[in-house]
Amino acid sequence: MKTNNKKIKVAIVGATGYTGAELIKVLLNHNHVEITSLTAKIESESKISDIFGKFLGQCDLMCKNLDVDEVAKKADLVFLALPHGVSMHYADAFLKKGLKVIDLSADYRLKSLEEYTKWYNIKHKDVDNIAKSVYGLPEIYRKEIKNAELIANPGCYPTVSILSTLPAVAKNDIGLADVIIDAKSGITGAGRKAVLSLHYSEVNESVKAYKINEHQHIPEINQELSNADGNNFEVSFIPHVVPLNRGILATCYIKYREKLDANEIYNLYKEYYKDEPFVKVLDKDKLPEIKDVVHTNFCHIGIKVVEDKGLVVAVGVIDNLLKGASGQAVQNMNIMCGFNEEEGLI
Numbered sequence: 540m541k542t543n544n545k546k547i548k549v550a551i552v553g554a555t556g557y558t559g560a561e562l563i564k565v566l567l568n569h570n571h572v573e574i575t576s577l578t579a580k581i582e583s584e585s586k587i588s589d590i591f592g593k594f595l596g597q598c599d600l601m602c603k604n605l606d607v608d609e610v611a612k613k614a615d616l617v618f619l620a621l622p623h624g625v626s627m628h629y630a631d632a633f634l635k636k637g638l639k640v641i642d643l644s645a646d647y648r649l650k651s652l653e654e655y656t657k658w659y660n661i662k663h664k665d666v667d668n669i670a671k672s673v674y675g676l677p678e679i680y681r682k683e684i685k686n687a688e689l690i691a692n693p694g695c696y697p698t699v700s701i702l703s704t705l706p707a708v709a710k711n712d713i714g715l716a717d718v719i720i721d722a723k724s725g726i727t728g729a730g731r732k733a734v735l736s737l738h739y740s741e742v743n744e745s746v747k748a749y750k751i752n753e754h755q756h757i758p759e760i761n762q763e764l765s766n767a768d769g770n771n772f773e774v775s776f777i778p779h780v781v782p783l784n785r786g787i788l789a790t791c792y793i794k795y796r797e798k799l800d801a802n803e804i805y806n807l808y809k810e811y812y813k814d815e816p817f818v819k820v821l822d823k824d825k826l827p828e829i830k831d832v833v834h835t836n837f838c839h840i841g842i843k844v845v846e847d848k849g850l851v852v853a854v855g856v857i858d859n860l861l862k863g864a865s866g867q868a869v870q871n872m873n874i875m876c877g878f879n880e881e882e883g884l885i
Contacts, residue, residue, distance in 0.1 A: 547876055550576035550610045550638075552629065553620030554602050557727050558643050560591050561865035562618055567597055569869070569883030571876070574598060575613040578605040605629070611636040616876070618868055619643060623755075627665040630689060634668065639875055640689045641868050645755065647672035647691035654758045674763065675871040677880070678702060678815050684874045692871060695863025696722055696756040696778060699789045701763050702818055702838050703855030704774075706811035707793045707804065709767040714796035716849075718764070719775045721790045725783035725829075728859045748779050786829035787859045793851040801844035804851055808842055816881050817862060817870065827856040834858060836866035836884040 549566060553559045554577040566572045577587050577600050587602045588595040603609075607629060610617065616639040619626040626644040633640050647669055649655045655663050663669065673680055673687040676698065684690060693701070700720050708715060726742055757776050765772040805823055812818040818838045821827055827839035835858060843852040857863050866884055873880045 545876075546571050546573055547615045548573050548575040548613060549872075550574075550578070550614035550617040551620060552578050552605055552610065552617060553622075553643075554587060555579040555581065555590055556620055557860055558864045558868075559618075559620040561860045562620060562868065563587065563591075563594060563598055565861075565865060565869050565883050567594075571878050571882065572872075574600065576600075576610045577602045578610060580604065607632045607636070611638060614638060616641070616872060618872075620865075623659055624661050627663060631665050631668055634688060639687075639872075641675070641692055641871055641875075642672075642690065643692045643864055643868055645691075645694060645759070647689060648674060648693065648697075648759050649762060651758075651762075654762075658755045658758050675867065676701060676763070677867075677870055677874060678812070678818060679705070679763065679767075681874060684871055685877075687875060690868075690871045690875070692864065692868045694756045694759055695724065695728055695787055695857070695859035696754070696776075696789070697759040697763070698863050698867065699787050699838060699855040699857045700756075700760050700774070700776070700791065702857075703789055703791045703840050703853040704764060704793055705767055706808045707851050707853065708764050708772070709811075710807060713799070714849075715768065715793070716796050717775070717792075717794040718772070719777075719792040719794075720760070721777050721779075721792075722787060723779040723781045723789075724787045724859055725781060725785040727785045728780075728787070728863075742780060743782050746779055746781050748777055751777050754778050783829065785858055785860050786833050787857050787863060788827075788829055789855045791851075791853040791855065793853060795849035795851070797849055799844050799846050799849050799851065801846055804844045805842050808840065808853075812840075817884075826854050829856050832856050832858055832862070834861070836861045836870060838862050 619642040623645045626646040672689045672691045673683045675690040675692045821841045826841035841854045
């Protein structure tokens with residue numbers, strides 16, 4: 540892959556959240572990026588190193604309230620690390636000023652306006668740009684990402700769920716029957732906000748399921764697996780909160796109507812991801828663990844096939860803040876700007 544030696548100027552809107560902080564950390568180690576603007580909804584302007592002490596001496600930029608015109612003058616590309624329903628109010632303004640936009644919210648992921656309204660309970664305010672956005676999963680849309688102006692960065696649950704099931708779903712010449720995804724996420728998946736149910740004493744020493752088949756990431760998973768399958772496909776999705784700071788483990792049950800050959804399925808996964816820098820299919824009979832991918836942009840996948848039951852069990856793990864959010868956003872930026880895809884991430 541050719542490497543572009545140009546240095547680009549980057550802005551982060553929503554710099555005080557977990558994903559914003561992760562973006563800063565990754566970009567400080569990027570050879571072709573200069574962070575020129577940090578903004579957030581903030582009571583008073585503060586150095587980012589006063590908000591996150593780990594950046595002291597590395598990044599002492601002032602974090603300000605957002606002024607689109609001011610940010611646009613300082614940047615070539617902007618990351619929107621904003622809550623769902625907020626990014627749609629700013630993305631178009633940045634695009635019209637000539638900036639590339641990578642949105643980490645769900646505002647441009649779903650191509651169906653009806654689905655967006657149904658799952659997020661709000662009407663979209665920037666309909667024109669939905670069609671222009673590219674879903675930012677490089678393992679599927681690398682060519683489209685390269686020429687995109689607006690990237691819809693995938694959610695954390697969808698990233699690991701789609702990557703773990705995609706090869707088996709895309710094959711579907713042996714009667715795919717059902718996909719059930721049991722996923723467990725660390726606390727940072729809920730964002731950096733004060734919520735009683737996420738307090739340490741509420742989550743420590745416990746595991747709980749929530750939003751069973753009602754989680755807002757379900758239509759995103761369905762959309763991409765339907766594209767791969769060629770039919771309107773719907774998964775069953777059961778998320779859980781576990782007492783970890785970060786990381787997701789998804790156990791995916793992919794059921795077929797016919798018996799399977801374990802070697803065929805394993806080789807299918809190995810072949811599918813053989814050229815992917817951040818997806819690693821483990822050796823036979825090995826299953827991944829969160830601790831092996833935390834603080835990285837990697838997705839590890841392990842496969843177990845129950846041949847006579849026609850069942851593929853695919854276990855995937857990622858760091859929800861990196862491959863599930865900020866790391867993947869930088870991976871997308873690298874593709875868009877012609878940098879080495881692994882720059883800043885390895």
